[in-house]
Amino acid sequence: MTHLDTDILIVGAGGAGMYAALAAVRNGAERVLLVDKSLVGRGGATVMAQMTVAAALAAESPDDPELHLADTLAAGRGLCDETLAAALCEDAPARIREMAEWRVGWACRDDGRIAQVIAPGHSRPRCCYVDFLNTGPAVAATLRRQVGRIATIRRVSNLAVTDLVTADGEAAGAVALDLAAGEPVTIAAKATVIAAGGLTRIYRRSSASANMGGDGYALALAAGAELVDMEFVQFFPIGHLAPRLVGMDPIMWDPFRYKLGGRLLNGAGNEFLAAYGSDEAGAYTTPRDLATYAITKEVEAGRGSPHGGVYLSFEHVPRAALDAAFGPVILRLARHGIDLARAPVEVSPIAHYHMGGVRIDERMASRVPGLFAAGEAAGGANGANRLSGNAIPEALVFGERAGRFAAIHAGRRSAAAWPQGAGAEAVAQIRRLADGRDGVASPAARLDELRGLMQAEVGPFRHAAGLERALTRLRAMRAELPDLAIVAGRACNPSLADWFELRAGLIAAEAVTAAALARRESRGAHQREDFPETDRAWGRGRVVRMARDGTISAGLER
Amino acid sequence: MRTARLRVRRGSAGDPAVHYDEFAVPFDDGATVLDGLIWLRTHRDPSLTIRYSCINANVCKECTIAIDGSVAYACMTPLSAERVMTLDPLPGKPHLRDLVSETRPPREKLE
Ligand SMILES: Cc1cc2nc3c(=O)[nH]c(=O)nc-3n(C[C@H](O)[C@H](O)[C@H](O)COP(=O)(O)OP(=O)(O)OC[C@H]3O[C@@H](n4cnc5c(N)ncnc54)[C@H](O)[C@@H]3O)c2cc1C
Ligand code: FES
Numbered sequence: 001m002t003h004l005d006t007d008i009l010i011v012g013a014g015g016a017g018m019y020a021a022l023a024a025v026r027n028g029a030e031r032v033l034l035v036d037k038s039l040v041g042r043g044g045a046t047v048m049a050q051m052t053v054a055a056a057l058a059a060e061s062p063d064d065p066e067l068h069l070a071d072t073l074a075a076g077r078g079l080c081d082e083t084l085a086a087a088l089c090e091d092a093p094a095r096i097r098e099m100a101e102w103r104v105g106w107a108c109r110d111d112g113r114i115a116q117v118i119a120p121g122h123s124r125p126r127c128c129y130v131d132f133l134n135t136g137p138a139v140a141a142t143l144r145r146q147v148g149r150i151a152t153i154r155r156v157s158n159l160a161v162t163d164l165v166t167a168d169g170e171a172a173g174a175v176a177l178d179l180a181a182g183e184p185v186t187i188a189a190k191a192t193v194i195a196a197g198g199l200t201r202i203y204r205r206s207s208a209s210a211n212m213g214g215d216g217y218a219l220a221l222a223a224g225a226e227l228v229d230m231e232f233v234q235f236f237p238i239g240h241l242a243p244r245l246v247g248m249d250p251i252m253w254d255p256f257r258y259k260l261g262g263r264l265l266n267g268a269g270n271e272f273l274a275a276y277g278s279d280e281a282g283a284y285t286t287p288r289d290l291a292t293y294a295i296t297k298e299v300e301a302g303r304g305s306p307h308g309g310v311y312l313s314f315e316h317v318p319r320a321a322l323d324a325a326f327g328p329v330i331l332r333l334a335r336h337g338i339d340l341a342r343a344p345v346e347v348s349p350i351a352h353y354h355m356g357g358v359r360i361d362e363r364m365a366s367r368v369p370g371l372f373a374a375g376e377a378a379g380g381a382n383g384a385n386r387l388s389g390n391a392i393p394e395a396l397v398f399g400e401r402a403g404r405f406a407a408i409h410a411g412r413r414s415a416a417a418w419p420q421g422a423g424a425e426a427v428a429q430i431r432r433l434a435d436g437r438d439g440v441a442s443p444a445a446r447l448d449e450l451r452g453l454m455q456a457e458v459g460p461f462r463h464a465a466g467l468e469r470a471l472t473r474l475r476a477m478r479a480e481l482p483d484l485a486i487v488a489g490r491a492c493n494p495s496l497a498d499w500f501e502l503r504a505g506l507i508a509a510e511a512v513t514a515a516a517l518a519r520r521e522s523r524g525a526h527q528r529e530d531f532p533e534t535d536r537a538w539g540r541g542r543v544v545r546m547a548r549d550g551t552i553s554a555g556l557e558r
Numbered sequence: 559m560r561t562a563r564l565r566v567r568r569g570s571a572g573d574p575a576v577h578y579d580e581f582a583v584p585f586d587d588g589a590t591v592l593d594g595l596i597w598l599r600t601h602r603d604p605s606l607t608i609r610y611s612c613i614n615a616n617v618c619k620e621c622t623i624a625i626d627g628s629v630a631y632a633c634m635t636p637l638s639a640e641r642v643m644t645l646d647p648l649p650g651k652p653h654l655r656d657l658v659s660e661t662r663p664p665r666e667k668l669e
Binding site for chain 1: 600604620660666667
């Protein structure tokens with residue numbers, strides 16, 4: 001069996017993981033192991049982002065990290081961990097400038113300064129971008145290039161971490177599944193960074209890639225770390241639903257609505273927002289939560305569009321205005337047979353980002369010594385609702401900090417605390433599964449059920465009965481994991497990967513659902529139909545823990 | 559709903575003979591070959607081995623295969639009810655299993 005030994009193990013190679021690797025080396029780590037279950041720099045959300053990155057550079061107008069922080073806290077509805085939010089806002093300009101030195105290609109003004117645009121929730125133009133709709137790909141490619149230059153960063157793709165290993169309560173490394181060979185791999189590490197991204201893939205309707213199924217949260221919980229703010233899943237109200245459209249960011253309709261208005265129509269072709277208390281009169285003023293609520297209720301009442309959303313129409317906008325505002329996008333849409341001047345598109349709320357995550361301090365350290373977390377996997381900075389453009393800086397800033405503090409931690413240890421036989425149970429698990437077995441259902445079918453269940457019962461609007469139904473089913477599915485059918489075989493056996501994805505997804509889903517049930521109020525991205533008001537008594541983040549027997553409990557005050 | 563027919567290369571590199579399985583896939587207008595393959599994995603054959611990551615964004619480039627002999631992205635190619643589509647792994651790369659070939663950059667492998 002392959003055994004690897006490293007100073008710093010980084011689980012996940014998106015923006016956060018790659019930045020952590022660079023920072024770890026810069027801070028003295030001699031050996032860094034950067035692993036990803038997909039391909040380094042290609043598997044997660046970072047490479048998919050098309051919009052903007054917020055940082056108080058003051059390139060367009062006077063700005064200050066304090067002002068960025070004020071906007072972040074306001075968006076977070078009183079729930080942000082202020083230390084983390086402040087770290088994000090203070091470090092963001094340095095990270096953005098460093099990315100510029102590495103030639104990421106931020107769009108620039110005529111005077112050479114980085115261009116910054118205004119985005120929803122920001123009090124001034126603060127958001128940078130790479131043309132054309134290329135922010136995420138450019139960020140990912142730049143970091144991949146930097147990481148590739150450093151010989152002491154060992155990169156491994158198609159290696160999925162399945163279990164973290166602790167020794168005497170400290171992080172000691174991990175067990176992973178080599179997806180190509182179907183063999184277990186053990187990894188001893190002096191410090192471990194979870195940078196495995198978010199969980200939106202556990203929803204039927206989402207902007208997620210295949211690798212955003214909540215692994216990082218499940219790994220952290222099982223290792224004894226706490227999660228925070230898990231009930232806050234950000235739904236984007238008018239995500240693209242139909243016709244099928246590949247190659248565009250599904251949240252692309254937001255800028256369209258800002259510039260051109262656009263009309264939301266139900267299945268019968270009637271405007272409906274006014275009935276829910278929002279009179280748009282041509283301008284895009286409806287708050288996100290109200291739009292999500294109105295769309296959800298129209299669909300529930302049987303007044304949805306054919307695919308179960310509503311229509312977004314620009315048919316009343318002159319073609320010349322469409323072309324002038326979004327020419328290149330209009331061309332791309334035409335290639336998919338979409339002509340906005342002639343027909344509406346269908347939109348619906350989609351899961352887009354997760355505010356919650358591993359509970360960390362300003363060094364990105366969890367409560368398990370030697371275990372750090374960064375990026376979307378980390379929780380707290382964005383509270384109950386994320387400000388637009390704050391997620392990429394969160395990945396870069398927290399990645400840098402996690403790498404730096406993990407290196408400092410590792411520097412104090414002479415060797416990893418890897419005891420004889422560590423991880424044996426996890427290794428045996430992988431081997432047992434690879435032997436194959438008959439069962440009640442395939443993990444792939446259960447993953448599909450999980451997505452439907454989360455969408456139906458733990459979506460943007462929740463109530464106790466639905467959450468309890470979901471919790472009961474999630475626990476039953478978790479109990480049934482040993483009885484699922486696995487196709488025999490090691491090399492490239494997708495059934496093995498599915499099983500581990502399902503196990504993690506069920507744990508992450510249970511954490512979200514239990515936290516949502518515990519929070520008996522509505523705030524930001526968490527809206528309870530049975531508790532529609534915001535209640536000051538709930539003004540602190542709540543944590544989720546896992547007991548030794550695997551029981552998940554939620555709602556404990558931070 | 560219409561029905562597409564996919565003829566999919568199965569098996570591993572070392573198999574004595576090349577063989578294909580043919581599947582029927584229900585689909586909606588605009589659905590892609592990748593959508594069809596994911597549907598098959600979920601509802602028909604969980605052992606079907608495919609490689610993809612971003613699903614909707616066309617940025618990961620992991621879903622590159624040969625469709626009717628031409629290299630294409632599974633996520634950008636629409637399904638068709640008109641003809642049987644033949645799917646093979648990317649040519650010119652070591653074949654691993656079903657539609658998956660070794661496309662990792664050499665320095666990102668374990669060995
Ligand atoms: C379509 C889309 C558009 C977005 N647009 C914007 C935007 O315009 N601006 C903005 O600020 N934010 C945006 N976001 C959010 C932002 O992109 C993410 O929050 C951020 O990139 C997360 O970075 P990360 O490094 O934490 O995670 P990711 O980039 O998701 O990387 C996580 C990595 O971990 C790997 N991984 C997961 N589990 C395991 C495991 N068990 N073992 C090994 N590896 C594992 C995954 O394969 C993946 O490569 C967008 C998100 C999406 C989905
Ligand atoms: S799935 Fe990512 S490019 Fe096709």
